[in-house]
Amino acid sequence: MKTTTQAQRSAQLELLEAQLMAGRLDRRRFIRLAGALGTTGLAAITMADKALAIGANQAELRRELKPRYDYIVCGAGSSGSVVARRLAEDPGVQVLLLEAGGAADAPSILNPAVWYTNIGGPFDWGFKTMPRPGLNNRSIAMPMGKAIGGGSSINATVWARGHKHDYDHWARASGDEAWGYRHVLEIYKRIEDWQGEPDPARRGKGGLVFMQPAPDPSPLAPAMVQACASVGIPAFADHNGAMMEGPGGAAIANLCVKDGQRRNVPSHYLYPIMDQANLTILTQALVHKLTLDGKKVTGVEVEWDGQLRKIGAAREVVLSAGAINTPRILMLSGIGDATELKRLGVPVVANLPGVGRNFQDHTMVAACMWEPPEGLPPRNNSAEATFFWKSDPKLATPDMQPFQIEIPFSSELTSKRAVPTAWTIGPGIVRPESRGHLRLKSSNPRDEVEIHAKVLEHPQDMAAMRKAVELCREIGNAPPMKAYVKREVMPGPIKGKELDNFIRDAAVSYFHATCTAKMGTDKMSVVDARLRVYGIENLRIADGSIMPRITTGNTMAPCVIIGERLGEILRAG
Known part of the structure; x- marks a missing residue:
């Protein structure tokens, strides 16, 4: 039985x-x-x-449904869910949260072990990059969650805070120390319900967000941590503690998984307050554009329940639609590069040339792959061990983050050589120098966005990825992994152009598109330190698009921090 x-x-x-x-x-x-x-x-x-x-x-x-709310938050992802929660904590404030997707109750969402099956499915926006030479003229998927929870509903559930240097860079770029590591660490400690080894100086207990080291991991995971140690990468009990204040290390990953189930950001932030009378959540609600009176945002134009409606915002609109849809909404509303807006026939409201620029993402090679002597069923999120390390010792911060993945994770090209029972170590770079941009095809809100990601087009990114592949092969073939290796499936000891072609053919997105409406003070900045859009009244942005530079590691946790920071800012008045 x-x-x-x-x-x-x-x-x-x-x-x-x-x-x-x-x-x-x-x-x-x-x-x-x-x-x-x-x-x-x-x-x-x-x-x-x-x-x-x-x-x-x-x-x-x-x-x-009211014709007017105090605040409208566009997007119920990892930042928008947090913003809506913090605003609705004031019973005197009416909040409308708009989400283009639906509920996050499908088995493929609830079961963290099959997160990868959501790629290209009904809970993914289905974005793809434009073919570029850095990928041997391939187009790759750029997954983004289209459901309550956004990316936190389809990602690999990894809670990765980022390196201390990331936030100190944000503080310098914005001119506000509240974005620096010292203050961000206090937010993390306040919101976390950490179940791992106690670290009162760095980890929080009893907060809203449950996370733990992958429980009862596959034997592959601790073996990889040991293999990392055998090549000089130190092992840590926690990949978000002291490890991310220094040169890096290897650890079992922190996961937002409880009793075998995904805990997305809304499960922590929204569900407990959805019975309140001051929080209205509309799903299947596609925001077309902002409504404006001159340079003052007055609300949104949204398609919902078969109708195009205009809903007012008495105080502010917050865009939390993600690094592709937030710039799209801005541009369709006349906020962006004037030349681009005129090309689309959109009247220019504010000339902000940084909208849709500075695109950044993490890149993974799928895959360095090994066949085990016998099958090893994946556990938890099927990706339980990771390491951060420097491709060059002279770097200030780790720039590589490979993940061990307990399935044959591959690109459409490398899948031809994959073995059904194989496991993977996916070489990844997390401090890219390549910068891309977005471009609208038309003024139709339903038309595709051109994503010119420019993946691996900076020579430094290719140099780092070569090092990452070589290091992952060394780890996968190290003595602690021998019990789990029958043979190396790919890439083998290739060099030069052959290695470069393997990398370009195997490269995929790490699902961390960010930085397209950056926070800062230069002419390409879109928001200031208080996340206000330059030149526009009553409009803020809170999502991964405001990052001046992408964080070192998975981006869900930093997006929660962005939501929390806006919550602090709005409460302070």
Whole structure:
């Protein structure tokens, strides 16, 4: 008889909650089914009442949609969910949160082990880059979440804070020390509910966001950490503690996974307050553009429930639509490079040439791959160990972040050589020098955005990636990995042009598109230190697009910090 695991029970229970909230299940049946999954009677009743209260409240708020709210937040991702929560904590403020996608209750979202199956699926915007020479004229997917939670609903669940140098750079770029590591560390400590080895100087306990080192990891993960140590990369118990204040190291990854289930950012920030009368959440709501009176934003034009509506904002609009959609909304509203706007036939409201420029992303090579003697089922998020290291000892900060991935993770070209049971170490660079840009095809909000990512076009990026491939091969073939290696599948000991072609054919996005509406003080900056859009009233941006430079590591946690910083700024007045 097949045994139901705790993770499976949690997944089933979460689906039942979603069905109850949406009115597809009644209270009595929910309580009975929850009990069959091992939930106590009182706990099942409490869960049912909360879900019913949320469902009834949000249904009523949608029916009675107001023509005007105090704040409109566009995008319910890793930053927008935080901003909406912090604004709605004031009961006197009416908040409207708009999300172009739908609910985040699909099995492929809830199960962190299959995050990669969401790429190109219904919960992904489906963006692709323009063919470029850095990728041997390939076009690659640029995944972005299209559901409540945004990227936090389809990513690999990794909580990576970034290096201390990242935030100190932000502070210098913005001219505001509150963006520096010292203050950001205090925010992290306040919001975290860290389940790993205690570190009171660096980690928080009891906050909103649950994370832990990958529990009961595949034996591949600790073996890779040991293999890193064997080549001189020190092992750490926590990849977000002291390790990210120095030259780097290897560790089991921090994951936002609980009882085998993904905990996306809305599960921490939005769900607990969705029964409040001052927070309205509209899904399947596509923002076309901002409405303006001169240079003052008055609200948004949004497509929802089959209609194009104009909804007002008495105080401010916050764009949290991500590094592709935020610049798109700005440009469609007449805010951007004047030459580009005129090409599109869009009246110029504010000439901000930095909108859509400074595009940055992390790049991974998919893949350096090994075939094991026997199958090794993936666990948790299928990517439980990582390391940060320098491609050149003279660098101030680690610029490489490979991840061990417990499946044959590959590009469309390297997949031809993949083995179904293989595991991967994906060489990754996280301090790219290449800079791309976005370009709208037309003034139609539904038209595609041209993403000129310029991946690997800076010589320093290729040099770092060569080093990353060589280092990953050394680690994968090191003695601590021997028990898990029958043979190296690819790339083998290739050099020169052959190695460069392998890299360009295998390169994929790390899913961390950022920096396209950067914070700063120079002429290419789009927002100031208080995230106000230059030259425009009542408009702020809070998402990964405001990063002056991309952080060292996965970007979900830094996007939460951006949301928290705007929350602080707005509360301070």
